[in-house]
Every structure is written in C-alpha cells, then in structure tokens.
Amino acid sequence: MPPPSDANDAQAGPGTAALSIRGLAKRFGEKIAVNGVHLEVPPGSFYGLVGPNGAGKTTTLSMATGLLRPDFGQALVHGVDVWARPLEAKKLMGILPDGVRLFDRLTGEQLVTYAGLLRGMDRETVVERTRDLLRALDLTNDAGTLVVDYSAGMTKKIALASALIHAPRLLVLDEPFESVDPVSAANIRDILGGYVQSGGSVIVSSHVMDLVQRMCDHVAVIAAGTVLAAGTVDEVRGDATLEDRFVELVGGRTTSEGLSWLRTS
Template sequence: MPPAIATHALTRSFDGFTAVDHIDLAVEAGQFFGFLGPNGAGKSTTIKMLTGLLAPSSGAVQILGQDLFYNPIEVKRHIGVVPEGMALFTRLTALEYLRFVGRMYGLDKATTEQRAEELLEFMGLSDQSRKLIADYSHGMSKKLALAAAVIHGPKVLFLDEPFEGVDAIAAGTLKAMLQGMIARGATIFLTSHVLEIVERLCSHVAIINHGQIVAHGSLEELRAGVQARLPLHGAADPENSAEANLTLEQIFLNVVGGASAARPEQELTWLS
C-alpha cells in the first residue's frame, strides 16, 4: 500500500533563497502526523506545495499513490485543507460557505445540505448561521474552516495551525473529531507551534529546519535518537532516567539547536 503522503526531493526556492530543500517524506495511511519547525523553517511552504497552492521548484508529491501534479483533480478529491489564512469567503454566511465548498467538491445538494447543518451543529456555530463570516471571531472562523475542510470526507487532511486562536472547549471538540477521523482510517498532516497538542495527538513527527528535514519518525524513535545524542549523565544518575520520557519540546529544542542557544534574558540586560 503506498504512503498517504510521499515527497521526493521536494524543493522550493524564492529568488535564490531555498525555503524547502530536497525533502523526502513518507506519511503512512492512518497516521496523525505532526510537522514541526521553527518560524521560517519552511513548514507553510511545504504544506502549500503538498496541497497544490504553491508550485515546487523541483521534486515530486504523491498523495495516496497519485502524483499531485499529473492528477491534481483526482488527488484533490481526497484531501481537505485548512490553509494559512483559512480560505474563507467573508461575505457569505457559514451555511452558504459550506454549501459552496460542498458543491465545489462535487457533493450533491442533499448531501451538502445535510453535512453542512451537521457540521455547524457539531462546531457550535448553528446559532450563528445568519451572521456573515466577516463578523466571526478568529476562533469561530477557524472552526468553520475546519468544517469546510472535512465536508467531503477527505482521506487526507492538511491542517496549518488549526488550533491557533481556538478556545479550550472548542479545541477539545476538534481534537475529538480529528481522532475520530484517524480511527476511521484518515491521515492527518498537521503543523502547530503548540507542541503539547502535537505530542498528545500525533503518532509520528517530522521536524524541518532551514528547509531540510532534520528528524523524522515516531515519537519513540525521535526520543531514542535524541537520547543517543545526549551526554551519558542520565545513565550515571538513575534519578534522571526521566530522559526516557523526553517531552516533544525537549526533543524539538535538541534537534533544532534551541538548547544550545543563549538564553535571551541573560543577554538583554537593559530589560527591567
């Protein structure tokens, strides 16, 4: 069975600057995949290339075994996207927007209508159905964008910072929904700066830094890899065996070099 998402030497340059540099990824079907990296590392550029929003300079992308660039229509039928900026039409109401998106994905009217109402109910937006999206708060817009991304029942879901600006209650609802999708066999590719969420949800993680994949694997594999790089003081001190439970934040800082960076508060002495 081919991977749900596969890239080969995927590269993107902007006027001489290489934002994404020959990355090879393989995300198996059914994985909840976290894609991490510091600001400007190339996360959004990658996700844009994976969803057809941005042309790569070179390389290939396959979704569910089909080439994104040769079979874009077929690939896009199976993917859902919450992109950066959310892709909302702010002059529509939520229901109108979901109807529009459903039809764009080729759903028939009855199915679109039923799913739109169901999604609005699920997201707690059904009482706001007459309000224009322009008048929505950021969190409400985020929930609507997610609803639009799943209305056609995608097999692969791409989420760019889906929990940004979403309150704790709504975040819980969304997580439950996403985990439900995983349980039913969907694949989710998620970027987030909230590492606790990624750690709780994702089974596999890739870390991108300066446009290159610097770590890729299951959380356990990443932990083992980082442990191998750490000094052996943990072994000498059994009480420090907590290294065996390195948090994703610790792994992330170790991999991208955050631990070795100077602590800013020590440098900016003029800060009171």
C-alpha cells in the first residue's frame, strides 16, 4: 500500500480540512434528500458517517466527490473546490461509490489497471501497485477472472483496490465492508489504519456502529438529510455506546410487542 502522495498543493496548508462540506443540499422532485449538511473532516482523521437507511449518506458523499451536482453548497478537498475545479479535486480523492456497477467484463487485474491508467499514471507504477493491491486484498488467485463472475464481497474489494491505486490523500468509501468476509474486513481495516497513520484521511459510511466505534476517531450521525451530531467519537457517544447514542438521536425504535403472532410459543 503506497503512502498518500504529497501533492505540493499551494492551498493545502496544515490547517485545511481534508474534506470540508459546506451546506450541501439536494432535492429529487418532492423529496429533499440532503438538507444543508456541514462536515469538517480534519486531515489525518478516520471519519465515520452513520445514519439509518435513506438518511442521505450516499447522496452527500456523491455530491462531495463530484458524482452528483448539488443544488446548494460547496465541497472542498484540501481547500480545492470540487465543483469549481473538479479535475484537481478528483486527483486528491479515491472514491468507492456504493450501488454502482463496475466495468465487469474486465478481469479484476484489468479493472484496477484501468483505474490507474485513467488517473494518468505510468504503466510500470500501475502494474506494480496492481499486484500489491491484489495481494493485500487476497485477490491474486482471481486476478484473471472476470469481475462479473466475482462474489459480492470480491466485487467490493476490487472496487476498493481501484480507489486506492493512485495513493490519494483522501479516501471516500461508501459502505466498504458490506458483504465482505470477516478476514478480508480485518485486512482492509489494517490497510486503512496504516494509511491514516501515514497522514491520509478516510471518510467511511456504514450501518455497523460497532465497527465505526472501534475503527474511527471521528463520527457524524446523519438522518433525514441533516447532521444530528458530529465530532470525535468520544464527544458524540458520551458515556453510552455509539449504538445507544445513535438510536437515541435518530429515534424510531419500536417495542417488540408489535408482532405477537411471530412468537412460536
């Protein structure tokens, strides 16, 4: 895993946030998906974004990474405005989007190579890093298999490899652990941990509170398109576990009285 490259970006001073989301908002027809989200991801942090289904996590991350044009607001990556200077901003980011297809008629190896070449990297570096990534993610034996024939977890891992190949300074990962087996998940956590230690920044979205509590140093709770709480994990959770705090913030717990007929005895 290559360390994050130190692109000598004039604007990216030491105080600049790795990702700064300022009042992003998006509506689809009648539905307001994201309603003015503010987030500051400090450089070198491991940031968790948690929220119930349909809270607007994916929409927020898509707008922050230049995949979906926001109706309002701004997103800055190390001080570079994503929507004003998209090409520069995208160089600094590695993105794992959720719920999109891959070019799945390529082999795993070809897909990662493709992602590297699209970034304008030279061939030797691409070949070398592709090999390293496939080994680190335990995909070496399937490198020549078409991605369309991969299992869900393998597909997730190959997409992650495509996001890492250019050694970005910020990683934006939407649900990176979904359907990934425990061993691979632990490997990925190690990779990401090492990446953060060496100065990179990560923002992940997840439903798994436990994982976020163990892995992340910062967390934001988002529901119905608004940020309910944000800060370091300890600030947000207080004395309770993150899961209890999350349920308290988001609400919507129903007592299990409802399905009395489901009991077998």
